[in-house]
């Protein structure tokens with residue numbers, strides 16, 4: 001069968017749908033397979049069941065154009081690497097699934113591929129590795145079998161694949177490739193594989209294929225724009241192929257718009273929530289898949305505004321299809337599952353299924369809105385639902401004015417503080433610490449569930465947490481760590497826990513969103529003004545400190561991260577929301593200090609995540625984000641050592657801003673990325689304590705003391721010895737106690753071996 005004549009694109013679609021399962025079925029199936037408790041066949045059956053459920057649900061909601069290949073056992077970028085044959089030889093296994101998991105999670109002897117944030121979201125993708133010798137080749141089994149599975153259910157679908165330009169721009173270079181090589185150099189080879197994919201899908205009778213190109217909303221240079229042109233000229237000119245939708249999202253297309261408009265692709269997806277419709281006239285003659293329903297927040301769509309945007313697009317471009325601004329991967333499944341939410345808040349909300357219904361409804365409204373120029377909402381159409389204002393908008397919060405960067409914040413300059421802290425804390429060189437969390441045992445989670453269900457009373461739960469703290473402190477003393485933590489046993493999640501204790505937030509019971517692989521979070525909903533009614537962490541941290549003579553590090557989540565990992569009200573500038581949270585964190589830092597904690601860590605792993613994708617907005621963002629952090633931490637005295645933690649280490653991009661945070665010690669992920677950070681010139685100039693992670697906590701592998709020692713030696717070659725800290729890449733909560741104990745033993749051992757040498761250095 002060859003491709004039929006171009007089929008018109010139906011009136012409504014979505015760019016993608018959640019896949020973890022409404023009850024996190026995929027998470028359970030994956031973890032059970034990884035632990036050897038179930039077979040690959042069982043895992044495959046779970047996947048098939050989830051896909052069937054998703055398609056039936058979408059069809060039931062009235063959606064005509066259904067996506068496929070948006071299901072993934074781990075990550076869609078990793079799936080694309082497998083599809084294109086970009087599999088480094090060290091990961092090849094007997095089944096596609098095991099190869100996929102080897103790349104994502106590593107194996108006994110082999111470290112996994114790097115993982116990083118998907119644009120400015122909290123979703124993580126696996127970074128493909130491309131070199132001059134990568135042997136590309138098509139493995140189309142997955143998209144083809146999904147098309148067939150849906151067809152067996154009587155449903156036609158549109159396979160979704162990451163597009164060639166985004167795939168190559170996100171890839172990193174195989175270690176050892178010649179200098180100057182860039183993955184984009186392999187564009188022509190990769191396009192050959194995409195051509196074969198399109199031919200294969202056409203032979204399957206597929207009418208449309210969606211190629212996701214979110215990289216097109218970032219600043220592109222001449223070479224990248226030329227790649228866009230080359231890619232879509234070539235794929236568009238292919239003889240027997242399905243119609244092509246090139247989907248952009250997370251912002252406006254900017255300079256890539258006229259380039260795409262010039263190519264023979266049939267449809268272009270544009271984000272009209274985060275990008276502006278300027279220039280869409282260039283798409284006349286094409287189908288515009290207009291993302292007017294946000295795929296990234298949980299707010300109901302303002303129907304009038306959305307319809308206005310759709311009518312404007314229809315006036316300028318050819319055919320308009322109503323869609324989401326991006327995949328619904330980033331929002332929970334179904335608001336109907338949340339029975340405990342305040343009804344006034346509920347009325348303002350829409351999760352994935354509600355957003356699908358909005359898309360369908362808007363398509364109906366658009367169809368009945370007659371010629372351009374007629375009233376935006378036809379009389380016969382249901383009146384748009386008014387979105388109520390935030391409930392607490394009237395609560396007066398003394399808005400903090402964060403101290404501008406560079407201005408005095410109350411603390412002395414770093415050298416003065418460093419001396420005061422050294423005298424007070426008396427730490428050895430290369431102090432060993434952790435990032436905060438210790439393994440969250442099943443027992444602990446069960447106790448929390450029992451508390452929520454009313455089966456365990458507060459006092460019994462509290463004692464359970466205290467017992468855990470006692471064990472964690474004793475373990476750290478026994479292993480010989482220098483700065484201890486209480487282990488965060490009371491926290492379900494580093495953001496949700498604070499949200500539950502601050503006014504202005506609501507939390508959900510089932511609102512899970514995939515973070516990476518089998519990991520999910522339940523982002524809180526920040527809907528009103530934020531205030532801290534009372535201290536949050538002080539009793540746990542001071543209890544831990546009461547158990548030991550060594551310093552315990554109080555552990556807080558920073559204002560940018562709390563906001564970044566929540567669904568945030570959209571009626572205030574983000575900066576103002578962050579300032580409110582910074583004020584609450586500031587009060588908590590001061591209370592920890594007053595309770596006798598000499599070290600306080602304020603985590604900002606999301607600092608870079610909110611960085612605007614285009615350079616034009618980045619300086620302004622960093623200025624207010626850094627100011628908010630300094631406001632949160634600068635109430636501490638000189639003797640109190642402030643730590644911060646980031647889960648990545650793209651030093652060139654962000655290290656200057658990290659320096660401006662003015663924290664005394666910064667820990668960053670480094671082991672997972674093969675200590676690339678240490679090669680960055682910016683590291684040499686870093687003027688404070690730095691702990692480049694020496695233990696990749698995303699992998700079940702335990703590093704040996706020798707491996708840790710090598711990473712520390714590498715750090716000591718570029719950093720002064722009195723500023724190097726020894727710590728894992730991130731928190732330990734996803735690991736087992738067996739792994740953690742073995743790994744921390746090796747961290748302490750490696751630090752001890754090097755201390756002598758460091759102390760005797762001139």
Ligand code: MET
Nearest residue numbers: 435436437603605731732
């Ligand atoms: C994602 S960063 C995690 C930091 C937190 N303190 C932890 O150790 O889990």
Ligand SMILES: [Zn+2]
Nearest residue numbers: 605647730731
């Ligand atoms: Zn982290």
